[in-house]
Amino acid sequence: MGIWKNTIQIKHSPLRTTIFPLQINGLKMTDILIGRVGKIISGDEQGRYIKVVDDAENTGGFLILIADDIEFRSGYDNWVEDKDALNRYFLECEWLINWSR
Incomplete structure (x- = not known):
């Protein structure tokens, strides 16, 4: 059980699951960082x-x-009106982002 503690598992199909670390260089891949470039490693885009x-x-x-x-x-770009809308947008896209770039 301990091996999965700091990971996120994405089930793509019954036969394919990808396991990502929850953090890279101390940054959570589910965080939303303002003004920083990241790479989308899972989800839309x-x-x-x-x-x-x-x-x-x-x-x-x-x-x-x-x-x-x-x-x-x-x-391209998108716009949201506030922090709550930004959080909803990220949840809807199901993004995991490597912010360590």
């Missing part, structure tokens, strides 16, 4: 890069930037 920008001065909400590459040359 797997393999893409993400950055959440606090846009309080302009819109009062948060921009969620998604890109194919770490330099964000090609991608």
Whole structure:
């Protein structure tokens, strides 16, 4: 039992399960970090890069930037109105993010 304590298991099908560490370099993959680039390793948009920008001065909400590459040359953005909406957005996407980049 102890071996699974700090992991998250994602069941893709009855025959395929992926096990991820819950933390990488002290950062939880379920956390939402503002202003930092991460790589989506599970969930919607797997393999893409993400950055959440606090846009309080302009819109009062948060921009969620998604890109194919770490330099964000090609991608798109979404907007949410507040921290609660940001949390709901991340839950809906079922993201695990490696924030150690």
